[in-house]
Amino acid sequence: MYLEKNLKIRVYTNYFLKKEHFSVKLFCIATYREKTVEKIVIVGGGAAGLELAIKLGRKLGGNKLAEILLLDKERVHFWKPHLHELATGSISLDSHCADYLSLARENNFSFYEAEVNGIDREKKVVHVKPNCDENGRELTPTCEIPYSKLVLAIGSKSNDFGVSGAKEFSLSLDSFKDAVSFQKNLVNSFLRANAMINQGKKLSEEQLKIAIVGGGATGVELASELSNAMHTLAAYGYKAVEKQCELQITLIEAGERILKNLPESISEKVNSILRKRGVKVLENSNVTIVSEKSLSLSSGEIIPAELIVWAAGIKCASFLSSIGLETNELNQINTNTKLQSIGDKNIYTVGDCGCVPWVGGPLPFVPPRAQAASQQAKYLSDQFQRELNGKESQPWRYIDFGSLVSLGRYSTVGSLMAGFSGKAFFLEGVFAKFMYVMLYKMHEYSVRGFFKTLFLNISRGFFSQTKSRIKLH
Ligand SMILES: Cc1cc2nc3c(=O)[nH]c(=O)nc-3n(C[C@H](O)[C@H](O)[C@H](O)COP(=O)(O)OP(=O)(O)OC[C@H]3O[C@@H](n4cnc5c(N)ncnc54)[C@H](O)[C@@H]3O)c2cc1C
Structure with a gap:
């Protein structure tokens, strides 16, 4: 493992004995073995960070041209755009997650399970929180990990915009753990309602x-x-x-229309599909208060709900705005077109946590999307290689292949190829679904390689015949 192989860990234990108080302070300072190779630390193994670690590991790690260390607070990788399918039980975690340690071993990089909560830019170290098990027992201590190049790829989480009660009473889909917990709540709510009806009890409003x-x-x-x-x-x-029951889903949008970043025709189409499926779509509706069993709109309307999901915009971890780098109001780090942070040329971003200018694009900055994350990972791995070969680095340019929105098993709508022609083509149906699925397959291919992706997909196909269409537990 990386730490065993490459780090010497010095542990200092200080005991402060007071009259009735005994506290232990544990400091772990990690230092690299003296080596001249570049030490590239990537924080976050999501859509962007994992693809980057794998590409760098294959190109540089294998030839010992650089040491690549990936840090993530989780042990497994799950592709974020699939979270809604995990949340509804349409796919299972086991068949779609990948073990970081195993990927690290196969691709010549190192992995350490750690949550980063700060960066000391002068000392060029990242601060790692102590890692504890579910009973609060410490697994790994707090420590500092040195870097020569640091790539931040910690993604984003949902933005509650400070709405009262949103944090306490709504769920968000920020990680696979959130999705798994939502799915459990969903099944539990069915179980509870079913039992109540069988006992002749009336269901409550929400x-x-x-x-x-x-x-x-x-x-x-x-x-x-x-x-x-x-x-x-x-x-x-x-x-x-x-x-006996009416299952009700209400989708609430503050703006004039849903999918406001896509052409109006797509919003209208999706709106009508959702309504046909029984989803109540409320546009121009601002949520003002979230409470345990309902939410209130600025119009005064109260929407009763047993489960409330907050999916309104993104923001990044707050520690990013306290490391002395330029950030925007979403805590994204402002970068140049080489993905280098403004103010520190040794710190880069890939994925949602960077605010990157969109050269020649319709928006000033690149939107937080999986396709941008993947393109940035490819670009940065090429650039690091160029730099090692003494070549000048080139600016990155985002190519927008369009946006697709999955509407369930067989249906997808969206616009495609906007980047090539400057014009968006409306796409719908099975072909659109195929293109949507391909985005994930491309990610799987980057992470696992051709044959593993092929065998994995064949095995998923067989396995699906032995399972229910939806996760029931
Ligand atoms: C439900 C849903 C559907 C989506 N659908 C689409 C879609 O169809 N198409 C599309 O293009 N985009 C989609 N997106 C957006 C897309 O998922 C993101 O843009 C993309 O995942 C960003 O990649 P990333 O690597 O920046 O972050 P992530 O993929 O979120 O990865 C971040 C990683 O960092 C780790 N991490 C976080 N904080 C720390 C820390 N402090 N220390 C260590 N590790 C940390 C996390 O565990 C995670 O592994 C969707 C998003 C959601 C939530």
Whole structure:
């Protein structure tokens, strides 16, 4: 493992004994063995960071031209755009996650499970939080990890814009753990309602109602996936629910229309598809208060809901704005077109946590998307290689291949190829679904290689024949 192989760890234990107080302070200072090779530390193994670590590991790590260390707070990688499918039980975590340690071993980089919570730019070290198990017992101590080049790839999380009660009473889809927990809550709500109906009890107003705040791609995809999943779940074993209840999903958007970053025709099309599937779409509706069993709109309307999902915009970890680098109001680090932070040429960003100028694009900055994350990973791995070979680095330019929104198993809509022609083509149906699926397959291919991706997909195909269409536990 990286730390065993490459780091000497000095542990200082200070005991402060007071009258009734005994506290232990543990400091772990990690120092690299004296070596002249570049030490590239990547923080965050998501869509961008993992692809970068793998590319660098294959190109530089194998030839010992650089030491590549990936840090992530989780042990497994799960591709974020699939979170809504995990949340509804349409896919399972086991068949879609990848072990960081195993990927590291196969691709000549090192992995250390660690949550970074600060950076000392003068000392060129990242600060790592102590890692504890579910019972609070420490697994790994707090420590400092040195770098010569640091790539921040910690992604983003949902932005509650300080709305009262949003943090306490709504769920968000920021990680696979959130999605798994949502899926459990969903199944539990069916179980509870079914039992109550069987006992002749009346359901309360909010039961079996779900409200999704945010009509962007995440909210729309979740609403659509949920409308399928709720009916499938009801049909599986919750007969009483299926016969007697109205399952209700409400999608709430503050702006004039859902999917406001896509052409208006797509918004209208998706709106009508969702309505046909029974999703209540509320546009021009601002959520002012979230409470345990409902949310209030600025119009005064109260929407009862048992499960509330917050999917309205993004922001990045707050520690990014306290490391002395230029950041925007979402805590994204401002970078130049070489993905270098403004103010520190040794710190780079890839993925959602960077605010990168979109040269020649319709927006001033590159949007937070998986395709941008992947393009940045490819660019940066090439640049690091060029730099090692003494070549001048080139600026990065985002190519927008368009946006696709998945509306369940067989349906997808969106616009495609906007980048090539400067014009967006409307796309719908099975071909659009195929293109959407290909985005994930490309990611899998980058991470696992051709044959593993092929075998994995064949095995998923066989395995799906032995399972229910939806996760029921
Ligand atoms: C439900 C949903 C659907 C989406 N659908 C699409 C889509 O269809 N198409 C599209 O282009 N985009 C989509 N997106 C957006 C896309 O997922 C993101 O733009 C993309 O994942 C960004 O990649 P990233 O590497 O920056 O961050 P992430 O993929 O989020 O990865 C961040 C990684 O950093 C780790 N991490 C976070 N904080 C720390 C820390 N302090 N220390 C160590 N590790 C840390 C996390 O564990 C994670 O592994 C969707 C997003 C969501 C939520």
